[in-house]
Amino acid sequence: MKLTIKDIARMAGVSPGTVSKVINNTGSISPKTIKKIMKIIEDTGYKPSFSAKSLATKRSNLIGLIYAGEVNVEFNHPFFNQVVNAFKSAIGKLGYDILIFSNNEFSNDRENYLKRCKHFQLDGCILIAGEHLEEAVYELDQSNIPCVGVDIELSGPSSSFVTTDNSKVSAKVVEHLYLNSIKEVAFIGGPEDSIISNIRKEAFINNMNQFGMTMRDHWMQYGDYFEDTGYKSMKQILAQRPFPQAVFAASDMMALGAIRAIKEAGLKVPEDIKIIGCDDIEACRYSDPPLATVKQDKDKMGRLAAHMLHDLINNNTEPSSVLVDPELVIRESCLVGTSYMKMQTRG
Known part of the structure; x- marks a missing residue:
């Protein structure tokens, strides 16, 4: 027979309301009474019903x-x-x-x-x-x-x-590239009216300016966070020379699309153009090459x-x-210098 809150109250010698307060951890109930009720619940294997849980609090949970x-x-x-x-x-x-x-x-x-x-x-x-x-x-x-x-x-x-902290997302990317002597960087953002993407874009521009790094108008492109628009945006960037040394995409999916466009153009990642995405989705680990990214927890x-x-x-x-x-995660798509050569040797 399925027990009810009234059965537990009868066994404990208290009111159903008192049992409900113990279940919901509300009200002023003595430690002795709480211990007694909890032991009965444990011994009987009673599972509070939805209505029992919400009786004292008048909540739906x-x-x-x-x-x-x-x-x-x-x-x-x-x-x-x-x-x-x-x-x-x-x-x-x-x-x-x-x-x-x-x-x-x-x-x-x-x-x-x-x-x-x-x-x-x-x-x-x-x-x-x-x-x-x-x-x-x-x-x-x-x-x-x-x-x-x-x-x-x-x-x-x-x-x-x-x-x-989306400002830090871009700051970490730009600082890493600057410290590795990469100063010509393109940006692929989300929709131009996206609040999150615009925070990343403004922080990208501010940090690029702070370090005196190079930006060009056709290196600033926009997509919708998905792969196809990353691919199309990268095609726009590659339509004119000079090419950037690196590309920061505001999502991993757009970064993966950018890698596809770079390969179609006969260029290599990371030798010719380095790529960093954002989000650290599972696919980053298995792309070719594995995608560097900014990890959101x-x-x-x-x-x-x-x-x-x-x-x-x-x-x-x-x-x-x-x-x-956020946390910057460097993988093969953004390795530089000796780090890349060592990885190729190990491979």
């Missing part, structure tokens, strides 16, 4: 997952997929389930995210960045529903966000988002922002 933007990211996106997996694991351990919002249905129904949250009585939301954010995102942000954005700078009264971002949202829901913290430091 549900989190909304929103892939935001009119041009939204896909479930299999190589960067955000890993962030969401880390978030899912961490938020599950904190006692929540996830409800995924359908962006397409949102567009058709002309409903807004805030109404959906209230309808499902969600405790909070995580918003994953897309492009061209819809007004409904900002409406939700400015509500009292706890929200955490990933690569979206939220500013609402109950909102926080976590993102990579996807696992940390997902776990931080989960704990930040949990704290907002429980009023344990004030809204805040967290910038996660």
